[in-house]
Structures are given as structure tokens and as C-alpha cells.
Amino acid sequence: MNIPELYIIIPCYNEEKVLPITCSMFLDKLQSLISRQAVSDQSRILFVDDGSKDNTWKIICQLSKQDKHYTGIRQSRNRGHQNSVLAGLMEAMDHCDITITIDCDGQDDVNAIDNMIAAYMDGCEVVYGVRSSRESDTFFKRFTAEGFYRLMNWMGAEVVFNHADYRLVSNRVLKEFSNFKEVNIFLRGMFPLVGFKSTSVYYERKERIAGESHYSLKKMIALAFDGITSLSVRPIHLITKLGILIAVISFAGIIWSIVQEIRGNTVAGWASTTCIICFLSGIQMLSIGVIGEYIGKIYLESKGRPRYIISEKTDGKSIDKDAAENEPYASVDCDDK
Secondary structure, eight states, X not given: OOOOOEEEEEEESSOTTTHHHHHXXXXXXXXXXXXXXXXXXXXXXXXXXXXXXXXHHHHHHHHHHHOTTEEEEEESSOOOHHHHHHHHHHHHTTTOSEEEEOOTTSOSOTTHHHHHHHHHHTTOSEEEEEESOOTTSOHHHHHHHHHHXXXXXXTTOOOOTTEEEEEEEEHHHXXXXXXXXXXXXXXXHHHHHHOSSEEEEEEOOOOOSSSOOSOOHHHHHHHHHHHHHHHOOHHHHHHHHHHHHHHHHHHXXXXXXXXXXXXXXXXXXXXXXXXXXXXXXXXHHHHHHHHHHHHHHHHHHHHTOOSOOEEEETTSTTSOHHHHTSOOTTSSOTTOO
16 A cells, blocks of 8 residues: 555634644654655645634644645634534545544544554554543543433434544545535534444543633533434434324323213312423423424525635635734744643
8 A cells, every 4th residue: 555645634713822832743743654654745734724713824824834734724704613624624635545633622642643544554444533531531521421422322323432523534435425415514423324444543532731622511412412413313203202102191191081070080180280281382392393403404404505615725825914924933833832
């Protein structure tokens, strides 16, 4: 097998505090791979700016002038982590043999890249980076995160347990993946659908080097809901089964009421009637809400809007003028750890 060309894809959103620290970490790893001829010298580190509001894009532009292995693209506005990763993958697809997606915060162990590439050379087309443990997490974080993966699998969304978006994907898989045209995307559940030979590489996740995490509990719940409704119709099946169960119970209640009426044991009960009405109304509203979410996704899919829009590139004429004219990369030193 020839020496593969690698693109390391790093989504960034308001990362001006952490990017100057982690950029050298990624470059050191890439240069180490190149020196060992594990990957080609044409390999690149591709930053994807997700419409950041701080100086993230200026830093990316300055990095691209500092070293040829840095490159970047910028979305026209903030579209979310999943769309940023997708934009990087589609942009890199025609330029490389393999891609590795990794977050900018330095929590994912870059040394796992060596094992990922080794697995690729051994014939695997997809290699998932999986956390070996969550001992460093708080009880609440560990409970909610593991509950997230269990819920996803129970709801029918095929995901790798404790895997986020740290993965190696071959060009062959990317070309097949590009045929997935849906607007509502959940990458960690979509790549298993593509198939091909895959494996997992385990690593210890570290604390965030700088800045603050952009994934709150609210966003994690939203991500789980998006993943479930994008990849599975099990919630609708559960609603159908719940409806059948309630219908059976209601039918039994009708028979019981008739029997009590015949026996003359009926007593007017305001509380029981209110409880039944509230319970059934709550079930109906919840069911309508879930069905409405699916209808909303159908509505968005039917529009066929682009999943990402690239407004600027570091190697093109659309580079931000202020960033291009900025002084050499001295105000944020990439080697300063």
C-alpha cells in the first residue's frame, strides 16, 4: 500500500484561547508521522471555523502562512459541530486518502492517531476512537454521558459506545458517505450505516487544556434527540404500542364501568375522572409533539437546503482582508504551552 495522504480535520468555534496552544500539538504529531513515512508530506491539518465570533479565523489564517501543513475553511455562519465536521470531510474528500476528525480542545489523545493509521494499513476503512474509561469525569457527567449512549442504542440509533467524533475514515468510505443527502445529520450514527471493515482504538481522554466546553447538558440532550429522530423511527413505534396499551386499558375500564352500573355500585368521583383526563391528555400531547418533530424534519429535508456553505479559505482569494493584512503570527505563539 502506498504512503497515504492524511487530512486531520478540526472543527473550531470560538477557540481563540485553546487553538494557539493545541495547534503545535497537532503539527508535531503530523510531522512525526511524515518523518516516519506513515503519511505523505502532502498531508494537511484542516481547521473548519464554524462562524466564530472571536479571533479564531484570524489565528487560522496566520497559521496557514506560518506552515504549509496548516490550512483552513470558514463557514458563512455558525451551523453546529456536526455540519462543521461534515464540511471538512467533504472538502478533504478529493485531496486525501484518509481523514481523521478530532476536536480542537486537546482532550482527545493525538497519539491514538498512530494506532488508527496502523489499523487502516491493516485493512480497516473506519477506525473509531473510543474512550477507555470515564474515571476522570464527575459522577453526573459520567452518568449522563453513558446514559446518552444507552438511550441512543435502545432507541435504534446504531452508535459505538463512548465514541464521539474522533475517527479515521478512508476516502472510499467518504465517497459512499457523500451519497447520504439528509440535512439532519448525526455523524456518529451515520458512519456505521455505511458499513465497510471497521475497528476501535481505545485512549484516555484528558482535561480540556484551555477555554470552556461548548457542550452543556442541554446541548447533549438536543444532540441525543436529533440523533434519535434522524436515525430511528422507534419513538413512533413506541407511541403506537403505548396507544394500543391505553386503548386496551380503556376498553377494560369501559367493561368494568358497565358491570358496576349494572350492579348499582357506581359512585361519582371527581378526582378519578380528573386524573384519567389529565393522564390521557398528557400522553396525547407528548405523542403529538414527537410526531411533530418528525414532520418538522421531513419539512426541512424537503427543502433540500445546503448543509454547509464555505465563505472563505486560507488558500483562496476569499481570505478575510483584515486577517491577511495582520502582522506576522506573534501575538499568539503556537509554541507557548
